[in-house]
Amino acid sequence: MKRNLWMGARVVIAALIILDLVDWAVFRIRLTHGTAYGSVQVEEYLSTPLKGNKAEYDYLGTTTVACARSIFPHGAVPCWWRNRHKSVWE
Numbered sequence: 001m002k003r004n005l006w007m008g009a010r011v012v013i014a015a016l017i018i019l020d021l022v023d024w025a026v027f028r029i030r031l032t033h034g035t036a037y038g039s040v041q042v043e044e045y046l047s048t049p050l051k052g053n054k055a056e057y058d059y060l061g062t063t064t065v066a067c068a069r070s071i072f073p074h075g076a077v078p079c080w081w082r083n084r085h086k087s088v089w090e
Contacts (some may be wrong), residue, residue, distance in 0.1 A: 020072055027070045036074075039064045040082045045089050060090075 030036035036089040065088070067079040 003005060023071045024074065027068065027074045030069060036069060037066050038069050038079045039078060040067050040079060040086070041065075041089050042082070042086045047089055 027036055041062050042065050043062050046058040046060055048056045048058065050056055065082060066076050067082040068074045068076040070077050071078065071080075
């Protein structure tokens with residue numbers, strides 16, 4: 001039982017390492033072609049602490065944020081993640 005568990009863990013770790021290397025290689029190829037980065041419209045909010053453990057939330061508007069077209073982050077947040085999280089809090 002323990003042997004199967006260790007073998008499964010090794011396979012999962014090896015698969016993640018291979019996926020990361022392939023993702024990095026594809027990102028580098030896209031970088032040479034100029035298509036490695038994209039942009040996403042996000043809404044920005046500002047949280048200001050007040051007295052009595054209260055907070056004030058201000059809407060700052062929409063802005064364009066750069067994102068990496070990859071599975072893992074390579075210098076910027078991946079576009080698939082940024083598209084799902086379009087609110088930015090400061």
